[in-house]
Amino acid sequence: MRTPSRLLTSRLLALALMILLVTVLAIVSLLPQGSLLLTEGAEAGRPFRTIVAVLLAAGAVAICAALVVQVRSLMRQTRRVVAPRLSGREPLVRTECVEAALTARGWRSQQLPDVDAVAFHRHPWSRWAGVALHLGLLLVMLGMSSVLLTESRSEYTLREGDVLDASAQPTMRFQAQLAPGIALDDALVLNRVDPVYWSTGELRSLDSEFRDTESGQILRVSVNSVTRWSGARLFQSRVYGRVLDVRIASPELAETVYRIEIESVPILGMPAYRDLEIPGIPGEVRIRSIETETSTGIVPEVTVRVEEDGIAKGQGTLPPAGMVTVAGYDMTLEGYGYWQTIVLVRQHGAEALIAGTFIIMISSLALYFLPSATVYVVADADGHRLILAGSRLARAAFKPDVEALLKECG
Amino acid sequence: MQETLLALDPRLHVVALVGYALAAGVGIVTVVTRRESWRWTLAMSGFALAVHSAGLLTRWIGSGHGPYLTRYELLSAYAWASVVTWLIWSWRDGRLRPLGAVVMPVVMLLIGLGLYTGPEVRMLPPTFTGIWLTLHVSFYFVAFATGLVSFGASALIIARSLGTSLAWAPPADDLDGLAYRSAGLAFSFWGVGLLTGSIWAYYSWGRFWGWDPVETWSLITWLVFGVYLHLRRFYAWRGARAAVLMVACFSLALLSLFGTSLFTSTVHSEYFS
Numbered sequence: 001m002r003t004p005s006r007l008l009t010s011r012l013l014a015l016a017l018m019i020l021l022v023t024v025l026a027i028v029s030l031l032p033q034g035s036l037l038l039t040e041g042a043e044a045g046r047p048f049r050t051i052v053a054v055l056l057a058a059g060a061v062a063i064c065a066a067l068v069v070q071v072r073s074l075m076r077q078t079r080r081v082v083a084p085r086l087s088g089r090e091p092l093v094r095t096e097c098v099e100a101a102l103t104a105r106g107w108r109s110q111q112l113p114d115v116d117a118v119a120f121h122r123h124p125w126s127r128w129a130g131v132a133l134h135l136g137l138l139l140v141m142l143g144m145s146s147v148l149l150t151e152s153r154s155e156y157t158l159r160e161g162d163v164l165d166a167s168a169q170p171t172m173r174f175q176a177q178l179a180p181g182i183a184l185d186d187a188l189v190l191n192r193v194d195p196v197y198w199s200t201g202e203l204r205s206l207d208s209e210f211r212d213t214e215s216g217q218i219l220r221v222s223v224n225s226v227t228r229w230s231g232a233r234l235f236q237s238r239v240y241g242r243v244l245d246v247r248i249a250s251p252e253l254a255e256t257v258y259r260i261e262i263e264s265v266p267i268l269g270m271p272a273y274r275d276l277e278i279p280g281i282p283g284e285v286r287i288r289s290i291e292t293e294t295s296t297g298i299v300p301e302v303t304v305r306v307e308e309d310g311i312a313k314g315q316g317t318l319p320p321a322g323m324v325t326v327a328g329y330d331m332t333l334e335g336y337g338y339w340q341t342i343v344l345v346r347q348h349g350a351e352a353l354i355a356g357t358f359i360i361m362i363s364s365l366a367l368y369f370l371p372s373a374t375v376y377v378v379a380d381a382d383g384h385r386l387i388l389a390g391s392r393l394a395r396a397a398f399k400p401d402v403e404a405l406l407k408e409c410g
Numbered sequence: 411m412q413e414t415l416l417a418l419d420p421r422l423h424v425v426a427l428v429g430y431a432l433a434a435g436v437g438i439v440t441v442v443t444r445r446e447s448w449r450w451t452l453a454m455s456g457f458a459l460a461v462h463s464a465g466l467l468t469r470w471i472g473s474g475h476g477p478y479l480t481r482y483e484l485l486s487a488y489a490w491a492s493v494v495t496w497l498i499w500s501w502r503d504g505r506l507r508p509l510g511a512v513v514m515p516v517v518m519l520l521i522g523l524g525l526y527t528g529p530e531v532r533m534l535p536p537t538f539t540g541i542w543l544t545l546h547v548s549f550y551f552v553a554f555a556t557g558l559v560s561f562g563a564s565a566l567i568i569a570r571s572l573g574t575s576l577a578w579a580p581p582a583d584d585l586d587g588l589a590y591r592s593a594g595l596a597f598s599f600w601g602v603g604l605l606t607g608s609i610w611a612y613y614s615w616g617r618f619w620g621w622d623p624v625e626t627w628s629l630i631t632w633l634v635f636g637v638y639l640h641l642r643r644f645y646a647w648r649g650a651r652a653a654v655l656m657v658a659c660f661s662l663a664l665l666s667l668f669g670t671s672l673f674t675s676t677v678h679s680e681y682f683s
Contacts, residue, residue: 018636025633029621029630029674144618144619202533203535223614235615345617350618353618354609360605
């Protein structure tokens with residue numbers, strides 16, 4: 001056990017792992033975005049995925065073992081300690097006795113340069129904060145590994161009125177090695193999508209309202225919050241847009257209703273475009289939609305332009321209830337609504353990761369921002385005198401210890 | 411009211427920029443004339459910081475959100491955190507005041523760049539809400555500020571090793587210790603900023619880590635800071651050699667904070683514009 005343990009916490013291994021990880025990550029960053037983990041069938045990232053996973057696992061264990069000792073020592077290593085001035089009223093002590101007693105109680109001694117004085121340092125919460133920091137790091141690593149190994153993720157594009165159930169086809173799916181997959185037992189209907197804009201026209205919030213078909217329960221899913229449903233977590237993506245039902249008719253073309261989806265620009269009044277080819281219509285049909293706020297709510301203003309070889313054959317704006325003829329085709333806007341993208345995630349370990357981060361934050365604060373207490377043993381003409389210094393909190397924490405010490409060594 | 415505040419903010423930033431420029435100028439004169447007193451530099455910096463804080467506050471009230479959305483806001487906040495860190499350090503240890511000769515020009519540059527990019531106000535998009543975002547950006551501000559102090563100390567060590575006398579600067583051991591200690595703090599803050607950022611990403615996008623270039627380069631920077639600390643702690647790297655590595659670390663930090671979103675396609679580009 002001793003040799004593997006030494007190897008794991010060896011300085012050279014830690015250094016080598018960090019440098020290797022930096023190199024691999026620098027290469028990874030040059031790969032197309034998302035090719036490493038999230039996209040299905042991303043072959044480019046496959047060899048790196050294993051290398052990064054192995055390096056991260058080994059590095060995590062090694063760094064975890066070394067980190068607390070390493071960073072805690074920073075403050076000690078660099079602090080310049082100067083012996084305090086004596087007033088002559090400080091109690092006299094026997095140096096050897098003080099040194100033995102404080103060392104036995106975990107105080108760290110430091111010989112001060114150029115003077116006959118020794119400083120002993122101890123942090124009031126070092127022991128507990130050190131343990132907590134370790135625990136936090138372990139929780140983060142466990143949570144991260146668990147999420148990476150057990151995550152199932154599916155992304156769905158739903159229109160208002162669509163049903164999210166077992167038969168819904170995801171537009172993207174990712175399943176980690178140990179993930180059980182997402183089996184949807186219940187069904188949700190997307191009642192409506194509700195974008196809200198700032199007065200400047202920028203998107204302020206985007207909510208989707210779902211209804212559980214069995215229980216009738218209403219679920220609201222918002223950007224930047226997690227909604228739990230049927231053992232999974234629902235995340236609202238910021239991607240949304242308009243669904244337009246346009247009826248097109250002409251003497252040569254059978255009357256058909258086309259469902260056209262346009263991704264919205266998340267700014268009110270900015271046009272969004274969609275170019276499409278419609279069988280029977282020569283050339284290209286270019287749709288432009290602008291969201292405008294009216295007394296009845298936010299409505300799209302839809303303009304259709306028919307182009308052939310880059311030359312406009314006709315253009316017209318579709319009235320909300322009425323018909324317009326563009327390049328000889330009668331077009332009617334029969335209805336409109338929203339579509340949006342929602343991400344369904346099932347994973348284990350997210351709570352551990354968040355809890356670990358909290359613990360790291362609090363323990364780092366305790367460890368690195370609360371100063372240590374220092375006991376100085378300084379020589380003068382009468383012998384060696386003892387002074388307890390440090391912040392009020394640190395002095396209060398060690399006052400009983402020092403009083404006991406004075407009885408023992410005074 | 412909002413419009414008045416938002417119109418006032420860039421003017422206050424310009425005044426702060428002038429104040430920092432004066433502080434840097436006075437600092438450089440102090441250095442050149444080898445005078446001991448840093449009182450005027452500190453007074454100018456304090457004045458500029460007060461105006462700068464007022465500028466940030468008026469923008470905060472006017473826009474309804476903290477300084478973490480546009481490049482102008484971020485650069486200003488990084489500059490503010492750097493000045494505060496340097497002033498706190500100088501207050502605790504008077505020997506470190508000459509570091510202002512390095513910190514002030516960088517602060518000037520940050521505010522100048524911010525003003526150059528333009529003080530246009532953008533409203534918060536839906537993903538920019540929650541405590542995790544606030545923690546994420548705050549920790550990065552402090553990590554940058556402590557990293558800048560370490561960079562300043564390392565720059566002075568390198569200058570001294572190149573033969574510049576720098577009689578006004580703190581002793582080499584003090585600078586070396588300061589570079590090490592502040593790099594340790596930058597490493598800690600950067601790490602917590604990385605973690606809180608990943609939790610914010612989870613709430614926004616449903617994933618903790620997406621190998622986005624900004625995320626990846628932030629992790630690389632953190633690791634390189636780790637390499638620096640490791641080499642110092644266990645391989646006794648000191649003086650100019652360690653200082654050169656620290657300058658490289660801080661350059662990498664600048665690249666990952668400001669450069670990556672400019673040169674690559676990243677989810678952060680959308681906001682950091």
